[in-house]
Amino acid sequence: MAPKNSKKAAEAAPPAPESDVEMDYGSPSNEVLIDENSPQELAKKEQRIRVLPGSSATAASFEFKDEDHTLGNALRYIIMKNPEVEFCGYSIPHPSEPLMNIRIQTYEGTTASEALEKGFKDLMDLCDVVADKFVEAQIEFAEENPTEV
Amino acid sequence: MRPRHTLILIVGVNSETVTDVTSTDFPGHWPGEDHAWDISKFASTFKVKVYKNEHEETSFSLIGIDASVANAYRRILIAEIPSLAIERVYIYNNTSIIQDEVLAARLGLIPLKGGEKGLKEFLKWYRKTKEGEEPDIATDYNTIRLHLKVECTRNENAAPGERDPLKLYHNAHVYAKDLEFVPFGQQAKHFSGEDAIMSTNPDILIAKLRPGQILDIEMDAIKGQGSDHAKFSPVAPASYRLLPTITITKPILGKDAEKFARCFPKGVIGFETVTKKEAATKGSGYEGHEGEKKAVVLDAMKDTVSRECLRHAEFEGKVKLGRIRDHFIFSIESVGQWGSGELFLESVKMLRQKCEGLLSNLRDMPN
Numbered sequence: 001m002a003p004k005n006s007k008k009a010a011e012a013a014p015p016a017p018e019s020d021v022e023m024d025y026g027s028p029s030n031e032v033l034i035d036e037n038s039p040q041e042l043a044k045k046e047q048r049i050r051v052l053p054g055s056s057a058t059a060a061s062f063e064f065k066d067e068d069h070t071l072g073n074a075l076r077y078i079i080m081k082n083p084e085v086e087f088c089g090y091s092i093p094h095p096s097e098p099l100m101n102i103r104i105q106t107y108e109g110t111t112a113s114e115a116l117e118k119g120f121k122d123l124m125d126l127c128d129v130v131a132d133k134f135v136e137a138q139i140e141f142a143e144e145n146p147t148e149v
Numbered sequence: 150m151r152p153r154h155t156l157i158l159i160v161g162v163n164s165e166t167v168t169d170v171t172s173t174d175f176p177g178h179w180p181g182e183d184h185a186w187d188i189s190k191f192a193s194t195f196k197v198k199v200y201k202n203e204h205e206e207t208s209f210s211l212i213g214i215d216a217s218v219a220n221a222y223r224r225i226l227i228a229e230i231p232s233l234a235i236e237r238v239y240i241y242n243n244t245s246i247i248q249d250e251v252l253a254a255r256l257g258l259i260p261l262k263g264g265e266k267g268l269k270e271f272l273k274w275y276r277k278t279k280e281g282e283e284p285d286i287a288t289d290y291n292t293i294r295l296h297l298k299v300e301c302t303r304n305e306n307a308a309p310g311e312r313d314p315l316k317l318y319h320n321a322h323v324y325a326k327d328l329e330f331v332p333f334g335q336q337a338k339h340f341s342g343e344d345a346i347m348s349t350n351p352d353i354l355i356a357k358l359r360p361g362q363i364l365d366i367e368m369d370a371i372k373g374q375g376s377d378h379a380k381f382s383p384v385a386p387a388s389y390r391l392l393p394t395i396t397i398t399k400p401i402l403g404k405d406a407e408k409f410a411r412c413f414p415k416g417v418i419g420f421e422t423v424t425k426k427e428a429a430t431k432g433s434g435y436e437g438h439e440g441e442k443k444a445v446v447l448d449a450m451k452d453t454v455s456r457e458c459l460r461h462a463e464f465e466g467k468v469k470l471g472r473i474r475d476h477f478i479f480s481i482e483s484v485g486q487w488g489s490g491e492l493f494l495e496s497v498k499m500l501r502q503k504c505e506g507l508l509s510n511l512r513d514m515p516n
Contacts, residue, residue, distance in 0.1 A: 035273045035274050036273075038231070038274045039277075040499075043506060047510055049510045049514055051514070067503075067507075069220075070221045070503075071221065071504075071507075074218045076217065077215050081175060081176065081186035082186060083177070116511060117511055117512075120505075122188070123500070123504045124501050124504045126191060129188065129191060129195060130197075130211070131498065131501075133196070133197045134497070137197035138199055138202055138490055
């Protein structure tokens with residue numbers, strides 16, 4: 001982009017919306033304003049999960065777009081904690097493709113997608129506990145170590 | 150390896166090998182042990198201990214969490230939490246000896262700070278576009294404009310025979326503090342006075358000039374994330390280590406105790422005197438050593454697990470080193486845009502948001 005143009009564009013910009021929609025993410029930290037162009041919001045606009053061919057109710061591989069070890073390993077752990085799950089593993093088939101696969105095999109009585117759903121929920125619960133305890137510990141620390149003003 | 154029948158939480162660190170590295174806290178792994186996910190059990194066992202909580206640096210322990218989750222937080226801290234950095238550099242004039250592209254790369258890496266509220270709430274993302282697509286329009290709420298205009302001149306008042314370039318010339322060194330923020334539109338409202346966009350470290354050297362050389366540069370800073378380029382990473386760095394354990398299994402006494410202490414960083418090993426009672430206990434290894442120095446563990450956290458003590462024959466079979474598998478000592482250093490404690494909370498929130506987004510994806514999935 002030409003620098004002059006961008007300058008002009010900046011000056012002619014419409015004023016930013018004064019009040020954006022607020023959303024509560026359920027975690028104890030500050031509320032967040034939605035930014036449509038943020039990677040998180042852009043990601044919400046598309047379907048990022050696909051079931052790979054060859055799946056059955058109790059055994060399926062899910063392909064996640066734009067996810068990596070960050071979510072893959074954490075999700076694998078929490079799904080393995082489910083006693084209904086016979087097997088769970090994740091892989092990144094190729095480092096230059098932004099894809100992550102999760103394989104879930106369950107015992108009779110539940111399905112692979114139910115196990116995945118429970119995994120998401122459990123991981124969310126875990127995050128809530130971590131956030132709560134962290135804030136608690138920070139407050140406690142601040143009380144024990146008052147900073148000199 | 151020894152056969153095991155129950156979950157062991159300590160990773161053994163031997164002179165050449167490690168043991169019990171992988172988490173085995175899964176249902177069906179150990180006979181008679183449950184290990185199924187239970188949020189109330191997690192809530193009662195999980196602990197956070199804060200050691201340091203400053204704006205620039207924070208240090209704390211997460212106790213009772215799995216490595217996969219602790220690592221997810223660490224990875225989010227480094228690669229996903231957004232921060233502001235210079236992305237586009239328009240060079241109108243550069244007669245310094247530093248090449249345009251090198252200069253641009255240097256400018257990009259300068260950490261910036263500004264009004265926190267403005268950066269988090271007012272400033273929006275500059276939409277990333279794919280090749281061939283029309284780039285997003287730069288506006289006051291997604292682009293921060295900075296100027297750098299410096300000319301080096303001779304200092305006429307310099308003492309004769311002066312050799313120091315800083316005294317001999319004006320503007321011989323160009324620093325990060327010379328970057329000038331140019332507010333557009335509503336930016337002045339959010340980034341003025343104390344909250345103006347500037348470098349966190351004003352003394353970062355950008356270039357060296359000699360009389361007659363000029364830098365005339367305009368820069369656009371945008372929000373980005375560390376996975377795109379390390380300059381967008383808000384931490385420098387975020388890391389964790391496992392809490393070390395040192396177990397002295399047989400007494401280490403006298404001169405050996407002093408040598409043992411020297412195998413560790415200061416403050417890890419201390420000394421006590423063997424008491425009469427200990428010396429009288431049969432099979433304790435203290436018999437006949439009353440009044441001698443013995444080595445005790447004072448603070449294993451300070452240990453670096455160098456394994457130096459395992460190299461000496463005199464300590465063989467007397468000490469066991471290890472690390473606690475679910476005790477993560479985090480250390481997060483912020484480059485200045487975010488508070489370091491707030492960064493961790495943000496990483497927890499982002500992992501949760503990831504799950505939330507994908508959960509709705511999963512529910513929308515065609516069956």
